[in-house]
Structures are given as C-alpha cells and as structure tokens.
Amino acid sequence: MSALPTAHNDDTIVSLATPSGRGALSVVRLSGPLSFSLAKRLAPGLVLSRSRSLASLFKEGRLLDRALLLLFPSPHSFTGEETVEFHLHGNPLLVDELLEALLSLGARPALPGEFTYRAFLNGKLDLLQAEAVDSIVRALSLRELRAAFQQSEGLLSKRLDSLREDLLACAARVEARMEFPEDPGLFQTPLPLDPLKGVLQAAEEILRASPLLAPEAESLEVVLLGRTNVGKSSLLNALLLKERALVSDLPGTTRDYLSERILVKSRPITLYDTAGLDPSESRPLEKEGMAKTLGLLEGNKLLLFVVDASLPPSPQDREIFSSLSDRRVVLILNKSDLGRAFSDEEAERLFPGTIGTVSLSAKKGTNLPLLRDLLERELLLCSPEREEELFLNRRQRFCLQSLSLSLRKAIAFAEEDAGEEFVAEELRSALSSLDRLTGRAGTENLLEELFSSFCVGK
Numbered sequence: 001m002s003a004l005p006t007a008h009n010d011d012t013i014v015s016l017a018t019p020s021g022r023g024a025l026s027v028v029r030l031s032g033p034l035s036f037s038l039a040k041r042l043a044p045g046l047v048l049s050r051s052r053s054l055a056s057l058f059k060e061g062r063l064l065d066r067a068l069l070l071l072f073p074s075p076h077s078f079t080g081e082e083t084v085e086f087h088l089h090g091n092p093l094l095v096d097e098l099l100e101a102l103l104s105l106g107a108r109p110a111l112p113g114e115f116t117y118r119a120f121l122n123g124k125l126d127l128l129q130a131e132a133v134d135s136i137v138r139a140l141s142l143r144e145l146r147a148a149f150q151q152s153e154g155l156l157s158k159r160l161d162s163l164r165e166d167l168l169a170c171a172a173r174v175e176a177r178m179e180f181p182e183d184p185g186l187f188q189t190p191l192p193l194d195p196l197k198g199v200l201q202a203a204e205e206i207l208r209a210s211p212l213l214a215p216e217a218e219s220l221e222v223v224l225l226g227r228t229n230v231g232k233s234s235l236l237n238a239l240l241l242k243e244r245a246l247v248s249d250l251p252g253t254t255r256d257y258l259s260e261r262i263l264v265k266s267r268p269i270t271l272y273d274t275a276g277l278d279p280s281e282s283r284p285l286e287k288e289g290m291a292k293t294l295g296l297l298e299g300n301k302l303l304l305f306v307v308d309a310s311l312p313p314s315p316q317d318r319e320i321f322s323s324l325s326d327r328r329v330v331l332i333l334n335k336s337d338l339g340r341a342f343s344d345e346e347a348e349r350l351f352p353g354t355i356g357t358v359s360l361s362a363k364k365g366t367n368l369p370l371l372r373d374l375l376e377r378e379l380l381l382c383s384p385e386r387e388e389e390l391f392l393n394r395r396q397r398f399c400l401q402s403l404s405l406s407l408r409k410a411i412a413f414a415e416e417d418a419g420e421e422f423v424a425e426e427l428r429s430a431l432s433s434l435d436r437l438t439g440r441a442g443t444e445n446l447l448e449e450l451f452s453s454f455c456v457g458k
C-alpha cells in the first residue's frame with residue numbers, strides 16, 4: 001500500500017462506499033478535480049448545476065444503469081473537493097462496470113481512509129474528528145457510537161482548542177521573559193501559574209472521564225459454569241443464536257473453554273463456555289479442561305452457575321456452588337422443559353446468596369429474554385453511562401498523558417524557580433503533545449499509519 005501523505009492529492013479518486021455484495025443500493029464515491037467532468041462523460045444528460053439528478057449512465061454506448069447522482073461542488077463536500085456520489089442498483093456487476101469506466105477515464109482507486117484524509121488535509125476535520133469518523137463505523141455499542149458522534153462534531157477538539165489558547169498565552173509570556181530579560185515590566189509579577197494548573201486539571205479530567213477505546217473496554221465478562229452435561233454449551237449457543245459449541249449427551253464434551261461476544265441491547269458481552277466440573281473425574285485431558293475453567297474464574301467476571309433442574313440437585317452442584325461463595329453468581333435452572341425436580345424456593349435455599357435465578361430451557365429457548373434482561377442490568381451496573389463521554393484511543397491517551405507530564409514538570413520548575421528556560425522547554429513539549437493530539441503537528445508517518453487502518457471508501 002503506497003503511503004497516503006505522499007499520494008497524489010490532486011488525483012481524482014474513486015471507491016465503493018457501501019459494503020460489497022447485492023443490496024438495494026450501492027454507493028460509489030468519486031472525489032477530486034475531475035469528478036464533475038467524469039460524471040458528465042458517463043451521463044451526458046447530467047446538469048452539473050443541479051445538486052442531484054436521476055441520470056442514465058452509459059458505458060461504450062450501452063446503458064449501464066439509471067442512477068441517482070449527488071453532486072457536491074468544492075468546497076462543500078465531505079472531502080472539501082468536487083465530489084460525486086453514484087447511487088446505483090445494488091449489484092456488484094454494476095459497481096465493477098462503473099468503477100472500470102471511471103478508472104479508464106482517469107480516476108484512480110482510493111486508498112483506505114483517503115477520503116477522510118483529504119477532508120483532514122482540506123481543513124474539514126481535525127485529526128480527532130477524522131478518527132471519530134472511523135470510530136463511528138467501528139463502534140460496537142450504542143454508547144461508543146454516541147461518543148464517536150460527539151467527537152466527530154468536534155466536542156473534544158473545541159475543548160482542546162481553548163486549552164491551547166491558555167497554554168500559548170503562558171508559553172508566550174515565558175518566552176518573552178527569556179527574550180527580554182531587561183524588561184522590568186515582565187518580571188514585576190511572578191509567572192501566573194493558575195492558567196497552567198487549569199490546563200493540567202482539564203487534561204487530567206479528560207483522561208479520567210475516558211475509558212480506553214478498546215474492544216474489551218466496556219465489555220462485561222460472563223462465565224458459564226457448572227457440572228458436566230447441565231447444558232452450558234447449549235446455553236451459549238442459544239444466546240449466540242448459532243451452533244458455536246459442540247453439544248452432546250456425553251458428559252465432558254467441552255474441554256477447552258471458548259469465548260464469544262454477544263450484544264445485549266447493543267452493548268457487548270464476552271461469554272465463556274467452559275469444561276464441566278466433575279470432582280470425580282480422573283482422566284488427564286478432562287482434568288486439564290477443568291483446571292482451565294477454574295483459572296478463568298479469576299478477575300471480576302459474572303458467573304452463570306448452570307444446573308439441570310429436571311434432576312434433584314446433586315452433591316456435586318452444591319460442592320461447586322459453595323466454592324464460589326464471594327462471587328457474583330446467577331443461578332440458571334436449565335432443562336425446565338423436562339419438568340422441574342425442585343421449586344425456585346428450594347433452589348434459593350440450596351444455592352443461597354445469588355444475585356438472581358432464571359429458570360429456562362437452553363434447548364427450547366424458553367425464558368432467554370429474562371436472562372438477557374438480567375445481563376443488561378449487570379452491564380449498566382458495571383459501567384454507568386454518563387451524559388457526555390469520550391472514548392479515547394491509545395494514541396489520543398498517550399498524547400494527553402505526555403501533555404500532562406510536561407505541564408506537571410513546567411509547574412514544578414516554575415514553583416522551584418528553576419529558571420525560565422526549563423519552564424519554557426516543558427511548555428514547548430506540552431504544546432507539541434497537544435498539537436500532535438489534534439493533528440496540528442502530525443508527523444507524516446503517524447498520518448500514514450492512522451489512515452491506512454480505515455476502510456476503503458471512507
């Protein structure tokens with residue numbers, strides 16, 4: 001993949017913007033100085049002064065498609081360049097034909113993230129907003145999505161801009177004191193540190209309020225455990241709505257645990273299916289599987305303790321349950337379709353202190369919504385949602401951390417009267433961290449790496 005920043009930015013680029021495959025529509029995006037003229041060559045009837053037209057597209061004299069064309073004159077487009085969107089019928093053959101036609105007329109295929117990169121170059125977005133565009137596409141939960149939207153609207157950028165002004169004012173003052181040591185006016189009062197402390201506090205608040213934007217960041221981890229053959233794997237499959245784990249009536253089917261993600265009310269949960277626990281087991285492989293199950297119980301996971309409620313509770317169930325004494329446990333009374341060998345009250349007496357009991361049938365799917373509601377409640381508990389949230393990625397966190405480190409040093413130097421040049425040096429590096437964060441001072445390598453992780457067509 002050739003490097004984005006050195007790519008020819010005055011080329012006209014083209015790409016499919018919707019997922020490939022059949023569907024109601026496919027959207028092809030064309031951006032760059034030749035966009036309008038290329039569109040006109042394919043659709044001779046097109047009126048370029050109209051922002052949208054239903055037009056017949058021709059290739060080598062044959063009608064290709066009747067398509068909706070949206071025309072965005074520069075600079076009023078996402079990229080800031082002349083842009084045309086072709087809304088075709090959603091057939092990959094048509095898309096290929098159109099792409100081929102545009103390429104033969106002089107457009108070139110867009111690199112991943114190149115549309116957003118151009119928007120960034122043309123000052124339509126700063127780096128944080130550009131990254132937010134990517135986060136919108138990748139968000140796995142409504143919560144991330146909302147945060148990404150706010151960020152794409154420039155919420156964080158605005159805040160950082162005002163911090164930058166304060167920081168610049170302080171830095172300018174320090175630089176002036178170094179430049180004009182003879183000027184008594186500049187030295188009459190000590191360097192005011194309050195604005196610097198304000199910037200530091202604001203930067204640290206942003207860091208504190210922002211969970212790391214990692215797939216696992218807001219995921220609740222849930223472990224299915226219990227005796228062999230009680231239906232753990234069946235429950236995993238039922239929650240996943242697919243036959244992911246092997247199910248059989250032989251005890252000890254699952255040996256290695258496996259994990260899968262599910263969405264509950266659009267929020268991700270990691271589910272683990274584990275090897276059934278059987279204290280009397282002596283076969284080495286089975287024992288190893290069980291040791292892995294126990295290893296998995298470490299950390300702050302929610303445990304779904306599954307029992308076969310069609311049979312009287314066994315001493316083994318009780319033994320496993322009592323080893324989970326101080327954990328958050330949900331009791332799952334499975335196989336309820338076969339009739340219940342004990343009541344809910346008896347279950348609660350036998351397995352006391354759980355945070356909930358759900359009687360269900362993994363096989364028939366009965367009462368699964370009750371379990372999903374309970375999981376949703378747990379999700380809310382483990383991460384209360386705030387009015388305004390920022391999900392920072394690693395790069396952004398790193399820049400903010402460097403910013404706050406430099407500010408701390410600058411303040412300490414100033415308070416110790418260590419010398420203007422020390423303070424000035426730290427303020428310069430604080431500014432540079434801030435500018436790297438917003439992309440005001442992005443190194444080329446950084447930009448290349450960032451945008452190449454985008455989807456093509458973005």
Ligand SMILES: Nc1nc2c(ncn2[C@@H]2O[C@H](COP(=O)(O)OP(=O)(O)OP(=O)(O)O)[C@@H](O)[C@H]2O)c(=O)[nH]1
Pocket residue numbers: 227228229230231232233234235246247248249250251252253254255274275276277334335336337338360361362363364
């Ligand atoms: N009738 C009925 N049978 C079930 C239900 N859930 C599971 N089973 C059956 O119980 C048997 C064991 O199911 P699994 O899901 O493999 O049980 P497991 O707990 O994963 O077992 P191990 O992996 O051996 O620990 C299979 O024959 C399933 O079809 C249920 O709700 N009702």
Ligand SMILES: [Mg+2]
Pocket residue numbers: 232233234245246247253254273274275276
């Ligand atoms: Mg299993």
